[in-house]
Amino acid sequence: MMLIRRAIAFFAPLLLLACDFDDVPSFVPESTVTNYRQEMRELVQDISRYARGRDRDFIIIPQNGVELVTTSGRVTATVEIDYLSAIDGIAQEGVFFGLEVPDQPTPAAESARLRDFLDIARERGNVSALVTDFAFSERNVDQSILLNDDAGYLGFAAPRSELDTIPDYPNPIPGSNRADIEDLNFARNFLHLTNPQLFSSSQELVDALANTDYDVVILDFFFNGESFTAEQIRQLRFKANGGRRLLLAYLSIGQAESNRFYWQNFWSSNPPSWLREEVAGSPGNYQVRYWLQPWKNILFGEPGDYVDRIIDAGFDGAYLDHLDEYQYFEAQ
Numbered sequence: 001m002m003l004i005r006r007a008i009a010f011f012a013p014l015l016l017l018a019c020d021f022d023d024v025p026s027f028v029p030e031s032t033v034t035n036y037r038q039e040m041r042e043l044v045q046d047i048s049r050y051a052r053g054r055d056r057d058f059i060i061i062p063q064n065g066v067e068l069v070t071t072s073g074r075v076t077a078t079v080e081i082d083y084l085s086a087i088d089g090i091a092q093e094g095v096f097f098g099l100e101v102p103d104q105p106t107p108a109a110e111s112a113r114l115r116d117f118l119d120i121a122r123e124r125g126n127v128s129a130l131v132t133d134f135a136f137s138e139r140n141v142d143q144s145i146l147l148n149d150d151a152g153y154l155g156f157a158a159p160r161s162e163l164d165t166i167p168d169y170p171n172p173i174p175g176s177n178r179a180d181i182e183d184l185n186f187a188r189n190f191l192h193l194t195n196p197q198l199f200s201s202s203q204e205l206v207d208a209l210a211n212t213d214y215d216v217v218i219l220d221f222f223f224n225g226e227s228f229t230a231e232q233i234r235q236l237r238f239k240a241n242g243g244r245r246l247l248l249a250y251l252s253i254g255q256a257e258s259n260r261f262y263w264q265n266f267w268s269s270n271p272p273s274w275l276r277e278e279v280a281g282s283p284g285n286y287q288v289r290y291w292l293q294p295w296k297n298i299l300f301g302e303p304g305d306y307v308d309r310i311i312d313a314g315f316d317g318a319y320l321d322h323l324d325e326y327q328y329f330e331a332q
Contacts, residue, residue, distance in 0.1 A: 036326035039291035041068050041083045043253060043299075044320060048086035050300045051307050051318065059184055059248060059317025061130065063091035065324035066117035069125070075116045084125025088184050088317065091130040092118060096147045098134025102161050105140075115151060122152065128184050129153040130216075132192045134161050138169055145174050154216075156192050164195040166208060173213060180244040181215045184317075187246065190216035194250040194319075196223050206232045213239045218319045221249040221310055225259060233314045249315040251306055253299060254322030258284040262298045262306070287328060 044062055051058040067073035069080055069090070093099065095114050099106040106114075118129040129152070133144040136159040148155025155174075159167050175188030191214040199205040202223035209217055217236065221227060228236070239245050256275060257263070267275060274295040276287035288295050300307040310318055 034291065034329070036291075036329045037068055037071075037073065040065065040254070040323055040326045041080060043290055043296065044068075044323070045083060045086040046296065047253070047300050047307060047318070047320070051311065054308070054311055057316075058311065059088045059246065060086060060320065061089040061091050061184075061248065061317065062087055062320045062323045063130075064093060064321070065254075065326065066090060066092050066114060066121070068323060068326075069117050069121050075113075075120070079120060079124045081124070084121060084127060087121075087125070087127055089128040089130055090118060090121040090125075091132065091319070093132045094134060095131045095153070096133050096155075097140055097144050097157070098161065102134040103136050103140055118151075118153065128187070130190060131155045132163075133157050136160070141167075141169060145170070149174075154187060154190050156190050158192060162195050162197070163192055164198050166191065166193060166212060175215070176213045176241075177215070178239075178241045178243045179215075181246050182244070184216070184246065187215040189214055190218065192218045194218060194220045196220060199223075202226065202228060202232065206235055210235050210238065211240050213241050213243075214245060215239070215243075216246045216248060218248045218250060221251070221306075221313065221315070222261075225261070227309070227313060230314070237314075246316045247314075248317045248319045249310040249313070250321060251299070251310065251318045252285075252321045254288065254290055254325030255279060255282075256286040256288045256295075258286070261309075287325065289329075290325065 044060065048060045051060065062068075068083060070077035071080060092114055094106050095111055095118070096106055097103065099110060118131075121127050122129050131148050131153045133148070133155065135141050135144050135157045141157040144157040145155055157167065159165060173189055177188060179186065181187050191209070191212060193209070196202075196205050196219075199208070205223060206228070209219070233247070236247055237244060272294060274289040274292040276289065279285040279287060297305065299305060307318065
Protein backbone atom coordinates (compact mmCIF):
# COMPACT_ATOMS: atom_id res chain seq x y z
CA MET A 1 0.00 0.00 0.00
CA MET A 2 2.81 2.40 0.84
CA LEU A 3 4.44 1.71 -2.54
CA ILE A 4 1.16 2.45 -4.35
CA ARG A 5 0.76 5.79 -2.55
CA ARG A 6 4.32 6.75 -3.41
CA ALA A 7 3.74 5.85 -7.05
CA ILE A 8 0.60 7.99 -7.21
CA ALA A 9 2.40 10.92 -5.59
CA PHE A 10 5.24 10.59 -8.10
CA PHE A 11 3.22 10.18 -11.31
CA ALA A 12 0.26 12.53 -10.59
CA PRO A 13 2.16 15.77 -11.40
CA LEU A 14 3.47 14.20 -14.60
CA LEU A 15 -0.03 13.24 -15.67
CA LEU A 16 -1.24 16.80 -15.03
CA LEU A 17 1.57 18.23 -17.14
CA ALA A 18 0.70 15.86 -19.95
CA CYS A 19 -2.89 17.07 -20.12
CA ASP A 20 -3.82 19.56 -22.88
CA PHE A 21 -5.75 22.13 -20.88
CA ASP A 22 -6.57 24.14 -24.00
CA ASP A 23 -9.26 21.55 -24.63
CA VAL A 24 -10.63 21.70 -21.12
CA PRO A 25 -13.49 24.16 -20.63
CA SER A 26 -12.96 26.78 -17.95
CA PHE A 27 -15.68 27.18 -15.36
CA VAL A 28 -14.00 30.10 -13.61
CA PRO A 29 -16.35 33.11 -13.70
CA GLU A 30 -14.91 36.05 -15.65
CA SER A 31 -15.34 38.31 -12.64
CA THR A 32 -12.74 36.26 -10.74
CA VAL A 33 -10.06 36.89 -13.36
CA THR A 34 -10.87 40.45 -14.46
CA ASN A 35 -10.57 43.46 -12.21
CA TYR A 36 -13.15 45.63 -13.94
CA ARG A 37 -12.36 48.72 -11.90
CA GLN A 38 -8.67 48.54 -12.65
CA GLU A 39 -9.34 47.85 -16.32
CA MET A 40 -11.42 51.03 -16.51
CA ARG A 41 -8.72 53.02 -14.73
CA GLU A 42 -6.12 51.67 -17.13
CA LEU A 43 -8.29 52.54 -20.12
CA VAL A 44 -8.50 56.15 -18.96
CA GLN A 45 -4.76 56.22 -18.26
CA ASP A 46 -3.98 54.78 -21.70
CA ILE A 47 -6.20 57.35 -23.41
CA SER A 48 -4.56 60.12 -21.43
CA ARG A 49 -1.05 58.88 -22.20
CA TYR A 50 -1.81 58.62 -25.91
CA ALA A 51 -3.56 61.99 -26.18
CA ARG A 52 -0.89 63.83 -24.20
CA GLY A 53 1.71 62.22 -26.42
CA ARG A 54 0.20 64.21 -29.26
CA ASP A 55 -0.79 67.30 -27.27
CA ARG A 56 0.79 67.62 -23.84
CA ASP A 57 -1.92 70.07 -22.73
CA PHE A 58 -4.81 67.85 -23.79
CA ILE A 59 -7.47 67.74 -21.04
CA ILE A 60 -8.96 64.49 -19.76
CA ILE A 61 -12.12 64.52 -17.63
CA PRO A 62 -13.90 61.27 -16.74
CA GLN A 63 -17.58 61.45 -15.79
CA ASN A 64 -19.30 59.27 -13.15
CA GLY A 65 -17.62 56.24 -11.63
CA VAL A 66 -15.98 58.58 -9.13
CA GLU A 67 -15.34 55.58 -6.88
CA LEU A 68 -12.44 54.70 -9.18
CA VAL A 69 -10.28 57.21 -7.32
CA THR A 70 -9.67 54.53 -4.66
CA THR A 71 -8.65 50.92 -5.18
CA SER A 72 -11.77 49.26 -3.81
CA GLY A 73 -14.26 52.08 -4.16
CA ARG A 74 -14.32 52.81 -0.46
CA VAL A 75 -13.52 56.25 0.82
CA THR A 76 -10.95 54.84 3.26
CA ALA A 77 -9.19 52.66 0.66
CA THR A 78 -5.87 53.36 -1.03
CA VAL A 79 -5.99 56.35 -3.36
CA GLU A 80 -5.19 55.57 -7.00
CA ILE A 81 -2.51 58.19 -7.60
CA ASP A 82 -1.62 56.97 -11.10
CA TYR A 83 -5.25 57.36 -12.13
CA LEU A 84 -5.49 60.85 -10.67
CA SER A 85 -2.25 61.81 -12.41
CA ALA A 86 -3.82 60.88 -15.74
CA ILE A 87 -6.79 63.24 -15.43
CA ASP A 88 -7.27 67.00 -15.21
CA GLY A 89 -10.76 66.98 -13.79
CA ILE A 90 -13.38 64.62 -12.44
CA ALA A 91 -17.08 64.92 -13.20
CA GLN A 92 -20.22 63.59 -11.57
CA GLU A 93 -23.90 63.99 -12.35
CA GLY A 94 -26.56 64.72 -9.75
CA VAL A 95 -24.43 65.42 -6.70
CA PHE A 96 -26.93 67.88 -5.24
CA PHE A 97 -29.99 67.69 -7.50
CA GLY A 98 -31.53 65.25 -9.94
CA LEU A 99 -29.59 62.05 -9.36
CA GLU A 100 -32.85 60.10 -9.08
CA VAL A 101 -35.57 62.61 -10.05
CA PRO A 102 -34.99 65.84 -12.00
CA ASP A 103 -35.34 69.01 -9.92
CA GLN A 104 -35.40 67.01 -6.69
CA PRO A 105 -32.60 67.00 -4.11
CA THR A 106 -30.27 64.04 -4.25
CA PRO A 107 -30.61 61.92 -1.07
CA ALA A 108 -28.29 63.39 1.55
CA ALA A 109 -26.34 60.18 2.18
CA GLU A 110 -25.64 59.62 -1.51
CA SER A 111 -24.72 63.26 -2.01
CA ALA A 112 -22.24 63.04 0.85
CA ARG A 113 -20.75 59.82 -0.54
CA LEU A 114 -20.20 61.31 -3.99
CA ARG A 115 -18.70 64.43 -2.46
CA ASP A 116 -16.23 62.33 -0.49
CA PHE A 117 -14.77 60.92 -3.69
CA LEU A 118 -14.76 64.27 -5.47
CA ASP A 119 -12.91 65.78 -2.53
CA ILE A 120 -10.33 62.98 -2.56
CA ALA A 121 -9.67 63.71 -6.22
CA ARG A 122 -9.36 67.44 -5.59
CA GLU A 123 -7.14 67.12 -2.54
CA ARG A 124 -4.92 64.20 -3.55
CA GLY A 125 -4.90 64.71 -7.31
CA ASN A 126 -5.20 68.49 -7.51
CA VAL A 127 -7.89 68.16 -10.17
CA SER A 128 -11.02 70.22 -10.79
CA ALA A 129 -14.43 68.80 -9.91
CA LEU A 130 -17.31 69.39 -12.33
CA VAL A 131 -20.86 68.69 -11.20
CA THR A 132 -23.87 68.53 -13.51
CA ASP A 133 -27.05 68.82 -11.48
CA PHE A 134 -30.50 68.45 -13.00
CA ALA A 135 -32.70 71.30 -11.83
CA PHE A 136 -35.10 73.68 -13.55
CA SER A 137 -36.98 75.58 -10.84
CA GLU A 138 -35.24 78.84 -10.05
CA ARG A 139 -35.10 78.03 -6.36
CA ASN A 140 -33.31 74.72 -6.94
CA VAL A 141 -31.03 76.16 -9.61
CA ASP A 142 -29.96 78.86 -7.15
CA GLN A 143 -29.42 76.24 -4.46
CA SER A 144 -27.37 74.05 -6.79
CA ILE A 145 -25.15 77.01 -7.69
CA LEU A 146 -24.67 77.87 -4.02
CA LEU A 147 -23.91 74.31 -2.89
CA ASN A 148 -21.41 73.70 -5.67
CA ASP A 149 -19.71 77.02 -5.01
CA ASP A 150 -19.46 76.29 -1.28
CA ALA A 151 -17.97 72.86 -2.03
CA GLY A 152 -15.39 74.30 -4.42
CA TYR A 153 -16.85 72.58 -7.47
CA LEU A 154 -17.65 73.92 -10.92
CA GLY A 155 -21.41 73.51 -11.11
CA PHE A 156 -23.89 73.43 -13.95
CA ALA A 157 -27.65 73.15 -13.43
CA ALA A 158 -29.09 71.45 -16.50
CA PRO A 159 -32.79 72.25 -17.01
CA ARG A 160 -33.33 68.99 -18.91
CA SER A 161 -31.87 65.56 -18.26
CA GLU A 162 -31.35 65.14 -22.00
CA LEU A 163 -28.60 67.80 -21.85
CA ASP A 164 -29.95 69.33 -25.03
CA THR A 165 -30.42 73.01 -24.25
CA ILE A 166 -28.75 76.19 -23.01
CA PRO A 167 -30.36 77.38 -19.78
CA ASP A 168 -32.27 80.66 -19.81
CA TYR A 169 -31.72 81.04 -16.07
CA PRO A 170 -29.65 82.42 -14.44
CA ASN A 171 -28.73 85.36 -16.61
CA PRO A 172 -25.94 86.39 -16.53
CA ILE A 173 -24.33 83.05 -15.87
CA PRO A 174 -22.46 82.63 -12.57
CA GLY A 175 -18.82 83.65 -12.72
CA SER A 176 -19.09 85.31 -16.11
CA ASN A 177 -15.76 86.87 -17.06
CA ARG A 178 -13.73 88.15 -20.00
CA ALA A 179 -10.57 86.20 -19.23
CA ASP A 180 -8.91 83.83 -21.70
CA ILE A 181 -9.25 80.37 -20.17
CA GLU A 182 -6.17 78.34 -21.04
CA ASP A 183 -6.23 76.11 -17.96
CA LEU A 184 -9.14 74.20 -16.45
CA ASN A 185 -8.17 75.42 -12.99
CA PHE A 186 -9.07 78.99 -13.98
CA ALA A 187 -12.54 78.16 -15.29
CA ARG A 188 -15.42 79.59 -13.27
CA ASN A 189 -18.36 77.90 -15.04
CA PHE A 190 -19.19 75.38 -17.74
CA LEU A 191 -21.97 74.33 -20.10
CA HIS A 192 -22.86 70.67 -20.62
CA LEU A 193 -24.75 70.19 -23.89
CA THR A 194 -24.06 66.85 -25.53
CA ASN A 195 -27.41 66.19 -27.21
CA PRO A 196 -28.12 68.59 -30.11
CA GLN A 197 -31.60 67.24 -30.86
CA LEU A 198 -33.35 70.60 -30.40
CA PHE A 199 -31.19 72.36 -33.00
CA SER A 200 -32.04 72.14 -36.69
CA SER A 201 -28.45 72.40 -37.93
CA SER A 202 -24.90 72.40 -36.69
CA GLN A 203 -24.56 76.09 -37.51
CA GLU A 204 -27.64 76.94 -35.43
CA LEU A 205 -26.03 75.13 -32.50
CA VAL A 206 -22.67 76.82 -33.06
CA ASP A 207 -24.29 80.27 -33.24
CA ALA A 208 -26.19 79.64 -30.02
CA LEU A 209 -23.08 78.44 -28.17
CA ALA A 210 -20.94 81.28 -29.51
CA ASN A 211 -23.46 83.70 -28.02
CA THR A 212 -22.67 82.52 -24.47
CA ASP A 213 -19.91 83.39 -22.02
CA TYR A 214 -19.25 79.93 -20.59
CA ASP A 215 -15.59 79.27 -19.80
CA VAL A 216 -15.87 75.59 -20.73
CA VAL A 217 -18.25 74.02 -23.25
CA ILE A 218 -18.79 70.26 -23.33
CA LEU A 219 -20.44 69.10 -26.54
CA ASP A 220 -20.66 66.13 -28.81
CA PHE A 221 -17.96 65.81 -31.43
CA PHE A 222 -20.61 65.20 -34.08
CA PHE A 223 -23.89 66.79 -35.16
CA ASN A 224 -26.17 64.14 -36.67
CA GLY A 225 -23.12 62.11 -37.62
CA GLU A 226 -21.18 64.99 -39.16
CA SER A 227 -18.17 66.60 -37.49
CA PHE A 228 -17.94 70.36 -37.08
CA THR A 229 -16.01 72.35 -39.67
CA ALA A 230 -12.75 74.12 -38.85
CA GLU A 231 -14.54 77.48 -39.05
CA GLN A 232 -17.24 76.29 -36.65
CA ILE A 233 -14.59 75.14 -34.17
CA ARG A 234 -12.91 78.53 -34.44
CA GLN A 235 -16.25 80.22 -33.77
CA LEU A 236 -16.93 77.99 -30.76
CA ARG A 237 -13.54 78.71 -29.25
CA PHE A 238 -14.48 82.26 -28.22
CA LYS A 239 -16.98 83.50 -25.68
CA ALA A 240 -19.47 86.17 -26.69
CA ASN A 241 -17.43 88.72 -24.73
CA GLY A 242 -14.32 87.86 -26.74
CA GLY A 243 -12.45 85.72 -24.22
CA ARG A 244 -11.11 82.33 -25.20
CA ARG A 245 -12.74 79.23 -23.72
CA LEU A 246 -12.01 75.53 -23.51
CA LEU A 247 -13.81 73.08 -25.80
CA LEU A 248 -14.24 69.50 -24.61
CA ALA A 249 -15.56 66.73 -26.84
CA TYR A 250 -17.84 64.06 -25.43
CA LEU A 251 -16.51 60.51 -25.78
CA SER A 252 -18.25 57.38 -24.51
CA ILE A 253 -15.62 54.84 -23.51
CA GLY A 254 -17.83 52.46 -21.51
CA GLN A 255 -20.61 52.01 -24.05
CA ALA A 256 -20.74 51.76 -27.84
CA GLU A 257 -23.28 53.84 -29.74
CA SER A 258 -24.90 52.81 -33.02
CA ASN A 259 -24.93 56.37 -34.41
CA ARG A 260 -21.13 56.72 -34.36
CA PHE A 261 -18.72 56.61 -37.31
CA TYR A 262 -17.26 53.27 -36.23
CA TRP A 263 -20.55 51.38 -36.14
CA GLN A 264 -21.05 48.57 -38.65
CA ASN A 265 -24.61 47.54 -39.54
CA PHE A 266 -23.79 43.85 -39.56
CA TRP A 267 -22.83 43.98 -35.89
CA SER A 268 -26.50 43.56 -34.97
CA SER A 269 -26.46 39.98 -36.26
CA ASN A 270 -22.73 39.26 -36.09
CA PRO A 271 -21.27 41.31 -33.23
CA PRO A 272 -17.52 41.55 -32.59
CA SER A 273 -16.12 39.89 -29.48
CA TRP A 274 -16.13 43.10 -27.44
CA LEU A 275 -19.75 44.06 -28.14
CA ARG A 276 -22.44 43.03 -25.67
CA GLU A 277 -26.21 43.53 -25.45
CA GLU A 278 -28.11 46.78 -25.85
CA VAL A 279 -28.35 48.86 -22.69
CA ALA A 280 -31.81 48.59 -21.14
CA GLY A 281 -33.71 51.84 -21.55
CA SER A 282 -31.07 53.36 -23.87
CA PRO A 283 -31.80 52.37 -27.49
CA GLY A 284 -28.69 52.44 -29.65
CA ASN A 285 -26.30 52.12 -26.68
CA TYR A 286 -24.48 48.83 -26.14
CA GLN A 287 -22.43 47.33 -23.35
CA VAL A 288 -18.81 46.73 -24.33
CA ARG A 289 -15.93 44.69 -22.96
CA TYR A 290 -13.94 47.88 -22.68
CA TRP A 291 -10.74 46.09 -21.70
CA LEU A 292 -10.40 44.25 -25.03
CA GLN A 293 -7.93 45.62 -27.57
CA PRO A 294 -10.27 45.90 -30.59
CA TRP A 295 -12.49 48.34 -28.66
CA LYS A 296 -9.45 50.27 -27.53
CA ASN A 297 -8.30 50.49 -31.14
CA ILE A 298 -11.53 52.30 -31.99
CA LEU A 299 -10.89 54.81 -29.24
CA PHE A 300 -7.17 55.52 -29.70
CA GLY A 301 -3.89 54.42 -31.25
CA GLU A 302 -5.09 53.41 -34.72
CA PRO A 303 -5.63 55.39 -37.95
CA GLY A 304 -8.96 57.23 -37.84
CA ASP A 305 -9.55 56.53 -34.16
CA TYR A 306 -11.84 58.66 -31.99
CA VAL A 307 -9.21 60.49 -29.94
CA ASP A 308 -7.18 61.48 -32.99
CA ARG A 309 -10.28 62.88 -34.64
CA ILE A 310 -10.98 64.99 -31.56
CA ILE A 311 -7.42 66.30 -31.41
CA ASP A 312 -7.22 66.97 -35.15
CA ALA A 313 -10.48 68.92 -35.01
CA GLY A 314 -8.94 71.33 -32.50
CA PHE A 315 -10.69 70.42 -29.26
CA ASP A 316 -8.86 71.11 -26.02
CA GLY A 317 -9.78 67.83 -24.39
CA ALA A 318 -12.13 64.89 -24.05
CA TYR A 319 -15.00 64.36 -21.64
CA LEU A 320 -15.08 60.61 -21.04
CA ASP A 321 -18.42 59.04 -20.18
CA HIS A 322 -19.84 55.77 -18.86
CA LEU A 323 -16.94 54.97 -16.56
CA ASP A 324 -19.42 53.41 -14.16
CA GLU A 325 -19.96 50.53 -16.60
CA TYR A 326 -17.58 48.47 -14.48
CA GLN A 327 -20.52 48.05 -12.11
CA TYR A 328 -22.49 46.22 -14.80
CA PHE A 329 -19.79 43.61 -15.23
CA GLU A 330 -19.18 43.22 -11.51
CA ALA A 331 -22.88 42.37 -11.13
CA GLN A 332 -22.76 39.58 -13.73
